[in-house]
Amino acid sequence: MEVNCLTLKDLINPRLNFAIEDGENAQKENIFVDRSRMAPKTPIKSEPIDLSKQKIFTPERNPITPVKLVDRQQAEPWTPTANLKMLISAASPDIRDREKKKGLFRPIENKDDAFTDCLQLDVVGDSAVDEFEKQRPSRKQKSLGLLCQKFLARYPSYPLSTEKTTISLDEVAVSLGVERRRIYDIVNVLESLHLVSRVAKNQYGWHGRHSLPKTLRNLQRLGEEQKYEEQMAHLQQKELDLMDYKFGERKRDGCPDSQDPQLLDFSEPDYPSSSANSRKDKSLRIMSQKFVMLFLVSKTKIVTLDVAAKILIEESQDTPDHSKFKTKVRRLYDIANVLTSLALIKKVHVTEERGRKPAFKWIGPVDFSSTDEELVDVSASVLPELKRETYGHVQLCAKQKLARHGSFNSDQASERIQRKVNSEPSSPYREKQGSGGYSLEIGSLAAVYRQKIEDNSQAEAFANQRAIPPLSSLEAAAPFPSLSVDSEYCVNALAHPVLSVAPTDLQAFSAQNGLNGQGGVSLASAALEAESLKPALLAGQPLVYVPSTSLFMLCGSLQEPPSPGSGSERDSRGSEGAAERSATPSVQKRLGEDRKPREEEEPATKRQSRDCEDGPLSLVMPKKPSDSTDIASSKTVDKRGPAPHEDIHMNGQLSAAKEVSGKATADCFISSEWGNPSRNTEIEKPLKENESTKESSLLQYLYVQSPAGLNGFSVLLSGNQTPRGVGPSSGQLPPLSVPCMVLPSPTLGPFPVLYSPTMPGPVSSASSALPSTGPVTLGLPGLGSTAHLLIGPATLVNPKSSTLPSTDAQLQGPHSLNLSPVMSRSHSIIQPESPVYGGHPASVVKLQQSPVPVTPKSIRRTHRETFFKTPGSLGDPVLRRRERNQSRNTSSAQRRLEIPSGGAD
């Protein structure tokens, strides 16, 4: 009873006790993981579901046949928790509702969490248990985009040709905790791009992205044939003329609709390509292909939804009524969500006289048709233009190309590019003092941007951007659309679009690398975005790329197809570790890349979800003067004026952070906001003990919140390391290694936080290029031993490096953040088992501010499944920590990184 009371109360006032709640929640969530369920491939077993909720799963049913959700309740033996819930529900309809929702989501979460048993921390938390309920998943958490990410995380982006992965819709639906209907939406879009194909009822074959370039090329061709570009131009023109569009008219004159109806079949060998599409194909598949075509034929690579909707309506010959338009737009959003998850497009806004219009920008993969020299030339020419994005793509291409063709190795490519750049005296990006290769300095870029902005030469800036020569039709579009082209579109110069560039790049990289291109994000970019244009923020700071959620996801994708047993880990986090290992190889093969680590970085980029909006990333700088730490920063950035701004900025943030901390808000909160510096310090100290770090106080920390994707996994980076590592050779990119602390997101409260002070240990030499420091490996519990976050302590983050992480990453192994499983294994400083890992986590967490008091036990809680396993609990099981949505703040991405709870038991 008592418990109940508490619970209710909590529910009622969810916001109270953040910290506590979170922690508790987390615990709870962890609680139920059903392993059986976890295995992806395996059909799920019947799990008991909590009744109160839901519909979603049916317990016993097999995956194969989808069950309808029934609300059945089961009379099964309840676990104490279950009983509690029941009571609660009975007590209040609201609560019940809440629970219900929770239940719905949990499954999803669980899966993620579940992946490895390790994860499960169980919580049992008895008393506290219910508290979390309060939070119910936000809409974002239920979004198709997020769902899609989860879906994609289950399969390798580039599966080995030998392996055929089949997708059971039922299984997926169950594992993801959603209705099958939603899966159809995802699969249909994926099918339109030939990432999957239907093989049988309820069964789809997973092809991965291997043929994506080809598919896109074909779509582009078709789009050109269809004259979509003209149509778009026409529509836009029209709009200009008359505000309202009249659909009645056929805007496009002669575009043959011709073959629309069928999915374009590009003869993909793998599976019989799309089955006949008998249905009406007005389907989402067709719409998806057309939508993609619009991007591919667009010069700006930006397509507004209204234009796309109009074109689709016209083609369908439907009468253009408003409701049709509205419906079309809805569908487009659905498609866009999936495409965004694939890192093919990103949300932007086009500003017109009328106002802003929702639009999407193509950020898809580039092709590698260019010659090496072309790539080098382009890279060199672009660099000066501030086209980080393009530059990044180019570099990537070059490097990949090298890997593939062997003409150069990535280093060589980098050198050549740099050489080229250097040969141009005017180039602001000339390699600086040997530090590190050609990587761009963010500070420089920021400065330039700022300058341009200040000069009010936004237009100019854009114009410059335009300069970039397109590598190929499919190539990523220039960061900014040229104004001239579509005058009607005014991309907000300052706003997201601009800033977003970086992320895009990253995404591209990741995608190209074979990483799942689910989204990329660069911290820098994020930061920039967050700041809304204040480029300053990066200028002085060392940039750090931190793996974002996306990273995890990525890893997951890389993984091999889920095996039944392991399947559970599929989750993003789990996948991380595992994924990398398994995946990596393939990727490497494919790309020829050596280092997986880089990949890791890339992933960071991924987070598409956050895109522009969230500014998950924040830099927290303790005001301490000292920090010299920033060596790195100092060197490059310092020169930039921006630094001051940063400081200011930082201060504000700090204050905010403090407030937050005071409140003991949930981590999420923090994450969203900023790390509390003070807290950080505290934390660090303990952590640091090991190393030298102690001496320097915390200098700067870069707190990276995982926006959407990571399950709330946050990384706290300290800037204080010595820069010593500074760049390896000029040619190479500076490693990004950074000491960092990985913080569990709010929800994760219970999870252990791993912090790697600069680790002295020489990490494996081989793996890490970094000379001085040894990379630190963080073991993620959930991941199993395999997954570790490897961070190279030594280096500071160079702004530069940060800038071009992607590139570097590919080639060079040594980059700071490495998730490579391999390395971790061999060298991991901290292993899951290691005391550090196990023992300290709690403390660490605490440091963190995690509101929730983390007790070791909580951390480790392995979940007692037994406890929860009762049939009834099915729904609950989900309780995974995560659920609670991180409050809205963070955002969408829900994926939290699951860190396995205390190592296994």
Next chain:
DNA sequence: CTCTCCCGCCACCCG
């Protein structure tokens, strides 16, 4: 308010 887009009813159509 607008933008998003979740949700799930129910029509299709296939086997």
Next chain:
DNA sequence: CGGGTGGCGGGAGAG
């Protein structure tokens, strides 16, 4: 004809 598919649009959350 049952069940897999998935069009469709109401309506509500998020901003």
